[in-house]
Amino acid sequence: MIPIRTKRYILEIYILQEAHGHATISGIAKVLNVTASAASKMAGKLKEDGFIYFQPYGTVTLTKAGMEIGRKLFQDHQVLMEFYQKIGVEEKLIRQKVREVEMHLGSEVIFKIKGFLEEHKKNA
Numbered sequence: 001m002i003p004i005r006t007k008r009y010i011l012e013i014y015i016l017q018e019a020h021g022h023a024t025i026s027g028i029a030k031v032l033n034v035t036a037s038a039a040s041k042m043a044g045k046l047k048e049d050g051f052i053y054f055q056p057y058g059t060v061t062l063t064k065a066g067m068e069i070g071r072k073l074f075q076d077h078q079v080l081m082e083f084y085q086k087i088g089v090e091e092k093l094i095r096q097k098v099r100e101v102e103m104h105l106g107s108e109v110i111f112k113i114k115g116f117l118e119e120h121k122k123n124a
Contacts (some may be wrong), residue, residue, distance in 0.1 A: 004103040008032065009042055009071055011102075013060055014070025022059035031051055076110045077102055083113050086120065 002010075012031050016023035029039040043060055046052045051066035062070055080098045089097055 007103050010022045010070050011073040014074055022061050
């Protein structure tokens with residue numbers, strides 16, 4: 001099982017990579033609200049674990065394994081974003097509220113929420 005902190009980094013690297021083609025340590029640090037030093041240290045661990053390609057002072061990109069995990073985490077993220085919109089969470093708070101819970105919910109819960117949303121769309 002992948003630790004929550006590792007998942008958080010992979011998801012944010014995935015989002016940055018999809019938006020910009022790669023991530024940077026400063027970009028990762030900014031979105032995760034950590035120091036560049038902390039982000040760099042975690043990047044070293046992610047590289048060691050085979051999730052990213054990373055050269056110090058260079059760009060960060062996900063490996064194939066990292067991309068697979070990132071894609072799944074992002075899909076779950078999107079399900080929760082949509083769910084929070086449907087239940088009326090204030091728009092400007094949705095991303096923050098999703099980030100607070102998304103890494104703690106299991107695949108089964110996300111699957112059930114996705115089913116609920118699909119059923120809701122059919123009945124709307």
